[in-house]
Amino acid sequence: MDSTLRQLSAYAAVARVGSFTAAAAQLRVSQSSLSRAVADLERQVGARLLERDTRNVELTAAGVEALRIAEQIVNAHQSGMKELERFLLGESGTVAVATLPSVAAVLLPEVILDFRRQRPQVAVQIMDGLEQSVLSRVLTGDADFAITTGEPSGQLEHHPLVRDRFVAVLPQHHALSDRPEVTWDDLAHEPFLAVGRDSSVRRLTDAAFAQAEARSVPAAEAGNVATVGGLVAAGLGVTAMPALVLPLLGTGPFIHRPLVEPALHRRLDIALRARRPLPPAADRFLETLREFRARRHELPSGVSWA
Missing domain, CATH: 3.40.190.10 (Periplasmic binding protein-like II)
Structure with missing residues (x-):
């Protein structure tokens, strides 16, 4: 069987309301298109799912089970697409930041707090360590970006921060x-x-x-x-x-x-993999960090925005 999501959605709509006419209006498709989709599904499963007459549509025993399965699949698809939409908007997922301990403990906490207020469904993973291990985590893809010292290279691009x-x-x-x-x-x-x-x-x-x-x-x-x-x-x-x-x-x-x-x-930079797009949530995190810099958010004595 190779039933399509379109066929399952069409069948579930007809089975729920008990009418091809009402289901077609609900889905904003023609009744003939809806009938073909249901007929194709019945042909693929090899069983009649609906008993039809001029007035009524009734589910067969196979139709009842098909409705249960179709709704599971359609609902899972809708839920998955909503999750994908949230991810693409930067409202879900995980931001992995590799950084020096001083940055993690002093500079980032307020940024993370503000970011999490705006996007509570996004987790933030801090990978603190020394300079070389921090840069290595970005190069291997374990971290989305780093805030660290070091010089730009062919593999990493640096943007001054503080x-x-x-x-x-x-x-x-x-x-x-x-x-x-x-x-x-x-x-x-x-x-x-x-x-x-x-x-x-x-x-x-x-x-x-x-x-x-x-x-x-x-x-x-x-x-x-x-x-x-x-x-x-x-x-x-x-x-x-x-x-x-x-x-x-x-x-x-x-x-x-x-x-x-x-x-x-000492200059601390945002280090990114060259020519690699950031995941949406990581991009939103950097937007929050840049907003802090644009507002000239107060920093400890002896520290300034670059």
């Missing part, structure tokens, strides 16, 4: 805390607490020390910025962090001062 300034993070009552600004050379003469080499923060701090011609050998390293914050708070040394990372350091007794010579900023 920038944040590096600051010196010092223990409370540290000798450098009396200064309005701290230089990278100043930090090089203190026990420096670094994040791991696979972090974009480490790449940028190493580059800043090199630019300042200051040699800094880390007194200790840790993979997690919260661990580094705990070490600073304990008075074991100093560190340098982008402003967006500061909330992740914890609430320990430390202070921060702008870093100069050089003044270093």
Whole structure:
């Protein structure tokens, strides 16, 4: 059997109202077209589904069962098409965002809250990690887009989003805390607490020390910025962090001062696979994010829209 949706819809309409004339008016088709569709269905199933006379249409036993099945199929099709419509409008599905922990914890929560108010049926999946793993998730298609550091490539296109300034993070009552600004050379003469080499923060701090011609050998390293914050708070040394990372350091007794010579900023971009359209829900999420930027939504101190 190869019954079509048109045939099943026609039969279900006639069977429900018990009249070819009324069903044709309901479906806005000609009565002859409706009769052919029902006759074709009966021929395909090999059984009479309706008993007809000049006035009445009655269902046979096979017709009762056919109506049950036809309604299941037609309703499932209508439901599926509505789901597809919602998906194409960006009102259903999942948005997968790969990003750095600081962006996930500080920048995105209010964006997600606003987005979910508008589209409660869309789930948001945050894949936080370090720079290379974040970019890799976009390249493999696990994530729709990324918000991260890094340079554009042939496979990814970057769109600037925000920038944040590096600051010196010092223990409370540290000798450098009396200064309005701290230089990278100043930090090089203190026990420096670094994040791991696979972090974009480490790449940028190493580059800043090199630019300042200051040699800094880390007194200790840790993979997690919260661990580094705990070490600073304990008075074991100093560190340098982008402003967006500061909330992740914890609430320990430390202070921060702008870093100069050089003044270093980290740029965070929206990274997309080149020449690949975004799923509708992901596109709507980026619209919400861009609306935040267009309204110049308030950001933490030291962080600005790019």
